[in-house]
Amino acid sequence: MRRKLAAGNWKMHGLAADLAEAEALSKAHPAPRCEVLICPPATLLARLADTLSGGTVAVGGQDCHTAAKGAHTGDVSAVMLADAGATHVIVGHSERRADHAETDAAIAAKAASAHAAGLTAIICLGETEAQRDAGETLAVVAAQLAGSLPEGATAANTVIAYEPVWAIGTGRTPTIDQIAEVHTALRTHLRSALPAEGDGIRLLYGGSVKPANAAEIFAVADVDGALVGGASLKAADFGAIIAAL
Ligand code: PEP
Numbered sequence: 001m002r003r004k005l006a007a008g009n010w011k012m013h014g015l016a017a018d019l020a021e022a023e024a025l026s027k028a029h030p031a032p033r034c035e036v037l038i039c040p041p042a043t044l045l046a047r048l049a050d051t052l053s054g055g056t057v058a059v060g061g062q063d064c065h066t067a068a069k070g071a072h073t074g075d076v077s078a079v080m081l082a083d084a085g086a087t088h089v090i091v092g093h094s095e096r097r098a099d100h101a102e103t104d105a106a107i108a109a110k111a112a113s114a115h116a117a118g119l120t121a122i123i124c125l126g127e128t129e130a131q132r133d134a135g136e137t138l139a140v141v142a143a144q145l146a147g148s149l150p151e152g153a154t155a156a157n158t159v160i161a162y163e164p165v166w167a168i169g170t171g172r173t174p175t176i177d178q179i180a181e182v183h184t185a186l187r188t189h190l191r192s193a194l195p196a197e198g199d200g201i202r203l204l205y206g207g208s209v210k211p212a213n214a215a216e217i218f219a220v221a222d223v224d225g226a227l228v229g230g231a232s233l234k235a236a237d238f239g240a241i242i243a244a245l
Pocket of ligand 1: 011169206207208230
C-alpha cells in the first residue's frame, strides 16, 4: 500500500514572513491522512525545518548539485539540504530542465547524490505541449524515466512526479483519462525496470492542481499524490488539497 504524498513546491517564492503559512498549515492538519512536504527556497529551508519541527509536515529542497561539496558557486548539495533539515529534494523539475539545460543523466546523478545523503528524490518528468500534440507523450516520459532513474532507486528513496510542462502554472490540466494513461504507463515501466521496487514507488501528478480538481485527480488509479506549485503557497489552498487525498 503506497502512502499518498502531498508535496508543495514554493519555487522562487517565500520570505521569512511566509513561514507563518506553513505553520498555519501544520497546525490545521496535525494528523493528515497523507504525508505532507513543503519545498521552500533554499534560503528558508533551515528556518522552515525549525518552525515545523515536532509536527508532521516535512521539508525538502527544490534542487541539489550532483557533488556533496566543492567549487560550485551558488549551488547547494544534498548533504547540505539534509544538514539544514530536509528529508526530500525535487530533481529535474521542468523549470530547471529548461532554465539550466538539465539532462536526464544529470538528473539521475542528482537523484543518486540525494540518496547518498539520505534524502528521498522526487524526480520530475513530463512532456511539452508540442510533444503531446505530436502524439509523443508516452515515448517522452518513458525515455525520461529510463534516463533519470539512478541505480539503487527504491520505493523508500524515490518518488516520480509526472508534470506535463504545459500544465504547470497555466491553470490547464490533462483530462482524467490522459493522466490515467501516463500513470499506468509509468507504473508498467517501473515494474519492469525495478521488479522488487517498482510497485511501491509513488507516482505524483503535478500541474495546476488546486482544491477544485484535487479529489478527481487523486481518484485516478496510480496517482499517489501531487506535486503542487502555486496552490501550495497558501495554507488554506494546500490544506484543502491535503484533505482531498
Ligand atoms: C510545479 O511547480 O511543480 C507545479 C506543478 O506548479 P503549479 O501547481 O503551479 O502548476
